[in-house]
Amino acid sequence: MSAAPETPREIPFNYTSADDRQVVLQLLGEAVWDQLEALRSRRVTGRSARLLLRVLGEISIHRRNPFLFQELLDTPARRRRLSRHLAGDLAVVAQSAGEEGLVHEVLAAARGLVAEFEREVAAAPAERQRILSALAPVVGRGNVLFDPFTLVSHATDATDWRLHLPAAVVMPTEEAQVAPLLAGISGLGLSAIPRGAGTGLTGGAVPLRAGCVVVNTEKLNRVLAVEEREFPAAGAGARAQVMRLEAGVVTEKAMEEAARRGLVFATDPTSAWACTVGGNIAENAGGKMAVLWGTCIDNLLAWKMAMPTGATWTVRRDGHPLRKILPGDAVTWRVEDAEGRTVREVSLRGSEVRRNGLWKDITNKALGGLPGVQKEGTDGVITSAEFI
Numbered sequence: 313m314s315a316a317p318e319t320p321r322e323i324p325f326n327y328t329s330a331d332d333r334q335v336v337l338q339l340l341g342e343a344v345w346d347q348l349e350a351l352r353s354r355r356v357t358g359r360s361a362r363l364l365l366r367v368l369g370e371i372s373i374h375r376r377n378p379f380l381f382q383e384l385l386d387t388p389a390r391r392r393r394l395s396r397h398l399a400g401d402l403a404v405v406a407q408s409a410g411e412e413g414l415v416h417e418v419l420a421a422a423r424g425l426v427a428e429f430e431r432e433v434a435a436a437p438a439e440r441q442r443i444l445s446a447l448a449p450v451v452g453r454g455n456v457l458f459d460p461f462t463l464v465s466h467a468t469d470a471t472d473w474r475l476h477l478p479a480a481v482v483m484p485t486e487e488a489q490v491a492p493l494l495a496g497i498s499g500l501g502l503s504a505i506p507r508g509a510g511t512g513l514t515g516g517a518v519p520l521r522a523g524c525v526v527v528n529t530e531k532l533n534r535v536l537a538v539e540e541r542e543f544p545a546a547g548a549g550a551r552a553q554v555m556r557l558e559a560g561v562v563t564e565k566a567m568e569e570a571a572r573r574g575l576v577f578a579t580d581p582t583s584a585w586a587c588t589v590g591g592n593i594a595e596n597a598g599g600k601m602a603v604l605w606g607t608c609i610d611n612l613l614a615w616k617m618a619m620p621t622g623a624t625w626t627v628r629r630d631g632h633p634l635r636k637i638l639p640g641d642a643v644t645w646r647v648e649d650a651e652g653r654t655v656r657e658v659s660l661r662g663s664e665v666r667r668n669g670l671w672k673d674i675t676n677k678a679l680g681g682l683p684g685v686q687k688e689g690t691d692g693v694i695t696s697a698e699f700i
């Protein structure tokens with residue numbers, strides 16, 4: 313059975329993988345897409361359709377391409393010229409439509425979109441100043457970024473979705489900045505997206521709507537210590553080395569730091585040359601060494617998280633046996649607040665962490681409410697960790 317032929321892309325200027333339907337759904341919703349499909353068979357010359365789709369293309373590309381958007385902010389004449397062209401194209405479509413009611417319904421939606429976009433452009437400088445005023449006192453003015461290169465590089469990851477640009481990118485330089493930063497973003501009525509290197513294939517660090525601030529952890533890149541500790545759960549006199557490091561440390565750097573001491577940093581995803589420790593925890597990353605030592609969760613001793621409320625939590629594993637978690641094990645973690653008080657305990661059977669024969673069970677994202685691990689950054693921002 314042959315596949316149905318694909319509808320050719322007609323919306324111009326689309327430099328991502330989105331097709332016409334995805335663009336229209338994002339800009340105007342499903343009802344308008346259904347109306348456009350109903351009108352497709354009624355085309356005669358197709359001129360009106362081309363003009364209408366050009367209007368949609370102009371708005372889509374200016375929203376997706378921060379260099380073009382910045383040009384509108386910097387050049388009032390360019391902004392006025394674009395508005396004239398959009399209004400002119402829609403006027404031609406209206407003139408050609410005659411009494412065709414369906415066309416006028418689509419036109420009304422398109423005019424509303426144009427007006428919304430013009431308000432968005434006009435409001436952007438004040439909105440950026442509002443974000444800067446709230447967040448610069450936390451991380452410094454130079455670490456609140458709106459430049460086009462930074463915005464576009466944080467609009468996608470390995471998925472290449474590029475659905476929305478972030479409103480801003482902030483780059484904390486100290487672990488203690490992250491919790492008040494999240495509180496500040498929440499106070500602005502915006503959403504926070506934690507991001508390490510952006511190597512993920514899950515879309516976990518990509519804005520899926522407007523009004524998102526990306527919290528980039530790449531400046532939290534210090535290996536804090538490598539120290540020996542006792543591990544009674546592994547047997548009398550058992551000792552092992554523990555690496556304390558910030559979430560923005562590139563995995564390969566951690567591996568090299570361990571290797572210099574004759575040790576192994578066992579979390580080794582294929583993106584180790586670029587991915588960061590915080591992302592490894594958020595994805596419960598593995599790699600070829602997972603066969604022997606397990607995935608990230610097996611090698612974690614503790615980690616700190618900045619929570620959306622502005623609180624700071626530390627999650628500690630009780631009684632690490634210096635091996636990977638087996639199906640018959642019982643594993644407990646304590647969640648502590650900034651004062652060291654226990655917020656809750658999370659206990660899991662080894663079979664809840666992974667199924668027999670698997671490195672990890674991605675069907676059990678919740679892991680009994682264990683914060684941070686395998687949550688793709690949806691419950692807080694991991695800021696530092698301790699690894700066996």
